[in-house]
Each structure stands twice: as C-alpha cells, then as structure tokens.
Amino acid sequence: MKVKVAVLGATGMVGQKFVQLLENHPWFKISALAASERRVGKIYGNEVTWLVSANMPKCVRDIEMVPMDPKYVDADIVFSALPSDVAKEVEPKFSEAGFVVASNASAYRMVDDVPLVIPEVNSEHLSLIEVQKKNRGWDGFIVTNPNCTTIMLVLTLKPLMELGLKSVRVASMQALSGAGYPGVPSMAIMDNVIPYISGEEDKVEKEPLKILGKFDGNKVIPAPITVSASCHRVAVVDGHTEAVWVDFYKDVEVEEVAKAFENMKSLNLPSSPEKVIVVRMEKDRPQPRLDRNEGNGMSVVVGRIRKDAWGIKYIVTGHNTVRGAAGASILNAELMIKEKII
C-alpha cells in the first residue's frame, strides 16, 4: 500500500524531476498533478514539454491536471515545486487542510516554526512540526528543504562543526538547470560566465545557520558561524560546483577533514545514497559532468582538500535538481515516514 503523493507545479523543471524520481518509488505513488489555472483539466502528457530525459514516465501521461487547491487534490503528501511567490499562498492552504507539504520552495524556509531539513544533517529539527501545528492550529504542516547550493555546502559543513568551524566563504559555479525553463538564454551564457544569480547569495549565507543550528525544544538557535557567498552561473547542464574556504577555531589538518567527510553516515531510506559524501583523491575532481550522478544524484562529491594560511579549502559538487531540489524533498518525506511523523 503506497502513500499517495501529489506534485504542485508539476510542469516546470523541478516538477518534472519530482515526477521522474517518483516513478517506481517503493513507498510513494503519484495520485495527482496540480498546475496553474491555464493548465487545469489538460492532460499532462499532451501539455508538458518533457525536458529531463528522453521520455515521460508512462504512469503520468494520461493524468488530468487539477487546480492547486486542497479540494481537488487526493493525496497524503504534496510535494511543492512552486515558485516562491505562489508557494507563499498555496502551501498554507494545503497544510491547513491537513496535508503534509514537503516543499522545495523558498517561501517558508526561514520562518521560525518551519523545519528546514536535510535528513543526514538535522533530522531533529522535525520536532518543529509540533510547534508549527500548535502555533497555527493546522492539521497538516510544511517541511522545507534548503536551496540547492546550500544543500551541497551544508552536507559538507555538518561534519566540520565538531572540528570547530568558524567561518565559510563559498564561490559557486552553478548549472543551468537550476534556473528552470526557459531559464537562462543561450545568448547570455554561451562562451560566458554570469557572476550573479538573483537572491542566491542571501540564501546561501542565511540558510546554513538555521540548518546547523540547535533545536532547543521550541525553536532553532542559529549556528554561530558566518558564511559569505559569491554565486556564478556557468555553461553546465546539471551539477553545481562550489569552491569552499572554511576557517576553524583551532588548527585542523587535511586528513581530519577528509576523515570527517568519509565518516558522514547515510540513512537507510529509499533515496539514500550508499555514501553521503564521496571523497575523491584525484587532483582534478570533482567535476560536475562526471560526478553529478554519484549515488543516483544523491551523493555529493568532494575533492582537492588542502590547507591554506587560515584553514582548509576544498571543492564540492552535487546534482542540483536531485540532491539539490526534488530528491531533497522526497528524502525529507521518506524520513518522516520512517520516523512515523506521517
């Protein structure tokens, strides 16, 4: 008996990735696809320009799209692939109506009583759900996952916390799929780098403090670290790459960092990769084209760990629409099933 799940914003790039990852999922079964007004009543297979692989999964081709309204959605969990402004209005309607909302949207990530969760990092923040339901008198609730660039970064910062992490500088080289479709014009990015992504640096600087923060039984106390980000778009289809500098309160060696990465535990969930962090020793890895599908896109790959005058620097790569978006929401939902929250 699989759990019925719906996708809100099913026609966009992340929406399609949700659909792709949910095909043949052992625990979940797509029961509804919700889309914007103009697409309601239309058949998913006729309406959507399928972009994430050669062929759309057969199981969704004949689904008639429904409105983004709890009344029309038959599901236990709704995955939200909505743009932030739409999510802001739509998601509370679903949680109020008793749905579990597992959201990739940024709208509620930084709200005090909404968990911002990466299962391997801060599953204990799910306790905020009770706070949220009490505060708001809702039957359902919203659980969010971080921004794609934040996720890759924080997966590597978590094991560094106990080494005395103090501050982080990160320069990202982000893939085109992160901007959706049509997204970045080819004329803008061919033979080029665009050193700006709207709103991104702010998210990468703020979200990690919440995720790495301590839940005190009532709220999350932000982690006492500082992050400074510089975000850039490069001509890569999928896979974000980040150059990270981390400073510590004490002297830390390359081997300690490598070991901390290697020791990060994977959870035993359907979408969990065998290894959360894969450390590569080659001098020129990770690379997005070669490493983005590691662990079916759910691992992050780290390399070039080296020491500088102040601390450590390294490179991390991960799949931005799998581990960084749809896969992140699905993993959160799996965690909630396992923890019997759903």
Added chain:
Amino acid sequence: MKVKVAVLGATGMVGQKFVQLLENHPWFKISALAASERRVGKIYGNEVTWLVSANMPKCVRDIEMVPMDPKYVDADIVFSALPSDVAKEVEPKFSEAGFVVASNASAYRMVDDVPLVIPEVNSEHLSLIEVQKKNRGWDGFIVTNPNCTTIMLVLTLKPLMELGLKSVRVASMQALSGAGYPGVPSMAIMDNVIPYISGEEDKVEKEPLKILGKFDGNKVIPAPITVSASCHRVAVVDGHTEAVWVDFYKDVEVEEVAKAFENMKSLNLPSSPEKVIVVRMEKDRPQPRLDRNEGNGMSVVVGRIRKDAWGIKYIVTGHNTVRGAAGASILNAELMIKEKII
C-alpha cells in the same frame, strides 16, 4: 625608426597573440620569429595553424623561422612566449648576449633580481634591472610579467593597499585559451568545470606579494598580505573571471573601494587602455564574453562590489591572453622605452 623585436615561441597561442598585437605597433617592428628546432628554416605562414583570428597578419607570412639562439636573432627586444622549462634555458642566453628579454614565462618571475612588473602597479621595480645586470655581469636583462590570473587580481589589489589590505581569497573561472593549443580537450570541458589548473594556485598566491612589495634599493620586500586561491577552468574561449574576497585592517566601505578602482591611473603608453579598471554598476557584470575586449583587452572590468561580515567582495574580469599575457609583456617593453631603459 621602429625598434626591432623578435618573438621566441612564435607558433603557440601566446606567440600568435604577440604577433597579432605587434602588427601595426607604433614603436615596434617584428624582425625575427624564433621557434623550436623542428620548425627552423620553415616559413611562418606555411607552418602555423593560425588560431587567434581569421587571418594571419601579412607582414609575418613569409618570415623564415630562426633558432632560439642569440646568434640568429636580429632584434633589440625579444618577447618570450616560451613554456617555463624552455624559457629557463633560453632566456639567460639572450640576456647574456645583450638582449632585452620581456618575458611572459614563469621561469624567472620569482627570482630575486628579476623584476616582475605590471606598469601601472610597480614600475619602480624596474630598478632591479641594474641589480640583475651587476649580479650576473650581463649586457642585457630579463623583465617578466605575472601569470594571467595574478595580473587581473593585482591590478585591483594595488589601489586597495592604501585602504589597509590584509588578506585575499580568490576563486578563478579561467578561459580555455589560457591553456594554449591543443590545451584542454573538448571532451574534458564540455558541460563541465575542471576545478584544477596545474601550478596556478601557487603562482596566484605568491606573485602578488612580490609585485605589491617595496623595492628597498636592492631587493623587493614582499607585501605583508596573504592570498589563498582556488583555480577552475570553465567553458569560455577568452577572458578570466575572478571572485575576490578582500579583508582589511580597518572597516572599509563599498564606495571607497569603487572610488579607489576608478582612480587608478592609466599610463600614456601605446597599449595603455583609457581606463585601467572599468567599474560597472549593473548587477550582473562583468562577464567575460561582453567585457574581455574592454580597452582593446587591456582594461580589467570590475563589478558587484559588496560588503560582507569581514570585508569586501567583488568580481573582476580581464582578457587573459592580452592584458594577461602578450599585451602585458608588450606594455612592459613600452614602459622601458618610455623610461629610457631601452
């Protein structure tokens, strides 16, 4: 009466750029092209796969290539576009034989009595020439220009020195032309980022300290700053982009930094751009494809100057084979003519 100049290593990518920039130069005239053994005696126009523009300049098509040996080279200045290991052997032979060697090679950059010069930054280091000639008993001498990534960076660091610059972190996104030809295989870089360039980070971390150092009448005292670099190759033909974090000994505002950049003086040399640093206010500039040819490739373009918890961050872009290589050597030679060193 133009000064006769030769190019050593004239067939490679940087060698071709020297040839291109020297065509119609107001002060210089190509009198010899020197190449490796197997090409000696061959005609430049027949032998070279011309890559830097549609057509090879007519003035060099019929030149017969000579050996990299002072005996066969009729010139006052030799520009060196040699790989480091070859430069190490060849350049001293020319300086010993009385030639002025203006070198883009890395072999002698960090040697104590060899000037490492960016005209707008440390022209006073040319005084090392006298030290060098005395030390070595040479009639000629070697003057070097920095690594391409270093040049863009240091042009922006120079005006920050008097604001109390303390430390620098830089993530580069470097163009393909910097790796020469054949250089980076297309299979390696298409839909990809390569987070490693052999030897590059070391150069970017050490060269700035010498360039920004003080000449004490005898040697250069390295500048008391620290640089940490992370260097990456991206799918861009020409133009390096660098994300820079700078920390200061005191609190510094965005406006001060912008003003310091704007005030950087250009020299009145034939290859000097009107503005050394062009500051762009658009939120998404500089971009290599749009900005690499600013000032005929001799300006660097800066944008996105912003404050973080510790200091300032910004983006700088410049043309790696013009301002960052051949144009840098030529500008050094022009400076020496103007200063009557030649």
Added chain:
Amino acid sequence: MKVKVAVLGATGMVGQKFVQLLENHPWFKISALAASERRVGKIYGNEVTWLVSANMPKCVRDIEMVPMDPKYVDADIVFSALPSDVAKEVEPKFSEAGFVVASNASAYRMVDDVPLVIPEVNSEHLSLIEVQKKNRGWDGFIVTNPNCTTIMLVLTLKPLMELGLKSVRVASMQALSGAGYPGVPSMAIMDNVIPYISGEEDKVEKEPLKILGKFDGNKVIPAPITVSASCHRVAVVDGHTEAVWVDFYKDVEVEEVAKAFENMKSLNLPSSPEKVIVVRMEKDRPQPRLDRNEGNGMSVVVGRIRKDAWGIKYIVTGHNTVRGAAGASILNAELMIKEKII
C-alpha cells in the same frame, strides 16, 4: 550632410545590431529610435539591455524612444528590425507616408511588387519600386532583404547560375543570435543540436527563386531552380554555416566553381567588403568563430569545394546578424543612395 535614418524595433537583437553598425556610418545618422508602446518615452540607454558588444554607442544613449508611427519619426529612411507580424502592419504606414522602408522583416519579402534584394546579386530588382509605388499610390516604398540563411546561400548561388545551376540541397547549422533574445534557452541547446527552426526551411526554399529570378520590366520571373533545405540550430553565438549540394545541367569542375566564387564583384558601397566571397583552401574552413567577421561581417567565406556523383558540394559561412540581417538592410539603403533612388 548625412541622411537621417530611424530604426523600428530598435531594442531587439537585430535592432541593436542596426544601431551598432550605424554608429559612425559615413552616409547615415540615427535620428530616431522607434519601439513598442510600453517603451515609448523612455530613454534608450536606460531601457535596453545591450547585448551585441560591451558598450552601447554613446550617440544613442540619451535618445527618447518614439512610437512606431510616421507622425513621430523624423527620418528619410526607416530600417525595420520588426517581427513579421508587427512589420506587416507598421511598414505600409511608413511607406504610405513617404518613407523609404529598408526592411529585414519577412512580411513583404515574397510580395510581387516588393523588391527582395542583395545588392551584389539582383540590384536590377530595385526597378520594382516604381511598380510598387504605382500599384499602391505610395510616396514611399518598401525594399526587403532576404532571410539570413538565404543570403549566405544565394551569394554563392548567383555566380553558379551561369554554370547551369539546376538544383540545391542545403543543411544549415545556424547560430543562436539568429533567434533573438531571449531566444533559444540554454537548457535546450547546451550539449545539443535542435534540428528545427520555425518557418526557416520554407523561406530558404522560396526566397532564392525570387532573388535569382529575372525582372521582366514589370515583375520577377522566378529562377527555374529547386531548393530543398534542412535547418538546424547549433551552439554557436554568431555565424551560420551551410553545407550545400548543387547540381548542374552540365558537368562542372571544382576549379570553375572556385573561380566563379572568386570573381564575384564587390560594389563600391560604404558597407561593401573588399571581397564578397572569400574562398579558403584549408581542408577545415570555413568555421563560424574564425570566419564570421571576414570583411567586417559582410563577406561570406566558402571552402571544401568538392565534386560528387552529381555535381558539387561546398561549405559557406557568414555572419547572420551582419551580412544576414542589419548589414543587409543597410547595404540595400546604401545601394539606393548610390543609384539615386533615394
């Protein structure tokens, strides 16, 4: 005393190219920039995202945009960079009001009394202007230039007509700039080829017959040739490449074809290239990145002329937004000035 010219649709990609090419034009001076409703009254320099080079020409930065209405446009010639549907309505209003309309739009290209002109190919078709004015009772008139892919092709077909050209097959590999801005999404074309361009094959198959046709004093009799096109988009910024097969009524040799190309006469107009067709003998030319700027983008470059079982095949490359669009319209206007039609 320069002729006053306006650009209709001045903010788009081709509009910007018109502005760029008209800066410092010896005969023309931009007197007005017309744009769509929502931009009227706004300042060009504030409103336009300049895409065709680093910096917008200073002479247009402060121009206030006017409506696409003859009443508000002070000019002798209007260059039309409008999309076809808008051109269909707007261009006749200008010609009726006495303006010379030099149009890059497709709306009127195939209309019987409208000249479709490439100056080096069929300048005699300008005699249709009198027919047009008479037919329509207009003071002004419309002159069009062909589709970008057609122009490259027909410039090479013209000299083959007297060798007995019978039929043409052409496979195009077209640049991204031809689709305007935002145009082709990067997610659609990165690591990809799109074997379809809306409406393109039809234009490439029909326009050449009119251009190469004979003007009988009253109308154009289409040339008795057949063209079959297959049009594809590739990841190139500027410059279309076409693989062409031509069959003849008689046996034709490679040398005859090369000679016919070489002998094509350039006109003595300000935008004329020194050579209309540049024939390259290297085995791997022409290439769009290397050859698109030949003759300031107004030459086409041909190579790989070879014989097959039926006829000849060759490759042609040209700059799609210069020779293939804005430059084509400007060259037509220059021709009309020289022929004293204006």
Added chain:
Amino acid sequence: MKVKVAVLGATGMVGQKFVQLLENHPWFKISALAASERRVGKIYGNEVTWLVSANMPKCVRDIEMVPMDPKYVDADIVFSALPSDVAKEVEPKFSEAGFVVASNASAYRMVDDVPLVIPEVNSEHLSLIEVQKKNRGWDGFIVTNPNCTTIMLVLTLKPLMELGLKSVRVASMQALSGAGYPGVPSMAIMDNVIPYISGEEDKVEKEPLKILGKFDGNKVIPAPITVSASCHRVAVVDGHTEAVWVDFYKDVEVEEVAKAFENMKSLNLPSSPEKVIVVRMEKDRPQPRLDRNEGNGMSVVVGRIRKDAWGIKYIVTGHNTVRGAAGASILNAELMIKEKII
C-alpha cells in the same frame, strides 16, 4: 559459463566504452585487456584516466594489461578498439591464431572477404566468414562493424531499400566523443562548427554500398545506390545527428517511410533495443542530448520525415560510441554466438 573476451586498445575512449558495456554482460566476461607496449604490465585501474562515467567498473581495476599479441591473451573473442593503422597489423595475428576478432576499426571493413555487419541489416553477410577462413587459411576470422555515422544512416536506409532507394545525401553533425581523447581541442570547437572530419565522408559514402549489398554465396555485390556526405563536428558530447535526403525510383510518401522505419525488426540479443528505430512525431526531435540514450544507446531515433521536390528528407540521431562503436561490435559478437558461429 560466460565466453571469455578481451579488449584490444582498452585504454582509449572506445576501449573504455567496451569495458563499460561488458560489465555485467550476460554472455561475456572480460578475461584480458591488451594495450600498447608502454602500458604492458601496468594495472588498468592505475593507468587509465576513466572518462566514460564517474567510476571505472570494479571488475577491471586490478587487471594487469597484456601485450597485443595472441600469446598473451586468454580469450575466445577479442574486441578491437584499435586505431586503423595498428589494427591493420594486429588483427590478422589474432585471427590467424584462431581468435574471433570483432572489430570496430576501419582497417579491414572494405576488404572483400571480411564481413561488414549490422545485425539487423545484413546478418547474412556473416557467411563471408567461411570464404575468409578458406582464402587465408585462418583458424579465426575478422568481423567488422561500420563507421559510427554509417551505422545510424544505414539502419534507416535498410527499410527504404524496398521502397526503391536510389540516392542519398547526408549532412552529419557529429559528437566530440567520436574523435577520441584528447581528440578535438576545446579551443577548436567552442562557439564553433568544424566542417571537416578526416576520412569520414569517404567511409560514409562507401560503407553503405557494401552493407546494403547482396551476398552471392561468394562475395558481396554492392548495392546500386549512391551516397554523398558532408561531415561536420559540433559541440555535442555524445550523439551524432544526420540530416538525410533520400531519392527513390518512384514516388514515395512520408507515411510509407515512417511505417517502414517503425516496422524494422529488433533481434532478440542481449544488447538489442526494444525498437531499432524510434520514430518521434514532435516537430523538433530527434535531439542528441535527449535521444542518444534511447534503448540504452542502441536505438536510433528518427524525426522530421518530410517530402521535397525529389524524395524524402529526415533527421536521424544515435549514440556514436554505443550503437556507433563498442555496442556495434558487441552486438555482432552476440549475433555470432546466437547463430552458433562462435
């Protein structure tokens, strides 16, 4: 009991693809990897820069490479991924020594007594094996598969033969992986098209005549068709795209062609795709990035079937290193097992 297979030239791009496709093969098991002199005795996992996916299969990592000499190779079948000049010398040594050589090299493709086979097209040509063995007195034999571009093309030509195929013109847009590694320099292909691939047009024009020819019991009578090819390299990682014009002896409709493609039978071999030719009806398909992995890279995808003045034109895409190289040789070997030739 799996059949033991060796790969000759195991370190190159196609060699790696053989290794990848042979991992977990139901009938074959890699028993030896042969490489050039300088690599003999070295461990595959240490020596090879693995390029075709993130991780090298575990089963080959510890294999010590052996010389390309029958004495040192323990296997029943050898797959040859050798360059043509090496294949010319090495392959006969193996066939003489009794090995079955399934070769992707071009050296023996056009030799009279060597089968050039695509299983779905001309399996009956395998009867040439007996002729070959008799002619040469060999215990083993050589079976070849065509050039990558030829394979995609001929898979679509085969079903057209009975519609009265007369002549073919094909313009290819070929992927970078086809040139091996390092292959095409990034500086040569970025923002560019290279309209030349050494030797390719000749292969594409000659091989189809042999493959589509009739085996008369003794030799192959070439098919009475004519092919003219224009081959171009584009910036695509994997997947060749071909624009094809086919003329017939009679009038042929789009629907007949589509039906002929759809009806092409797949064989029941381990590497056979469910459908040999997938016909897509969308106006802009096939596209290499979306369609290259159809049928695990063993299908070809056809679209845009349309009529012109003389016949039919269409687009075909396929994976050049799977269906076009390593997968083609493996499919041939599977066929020979099934037909009990091995």
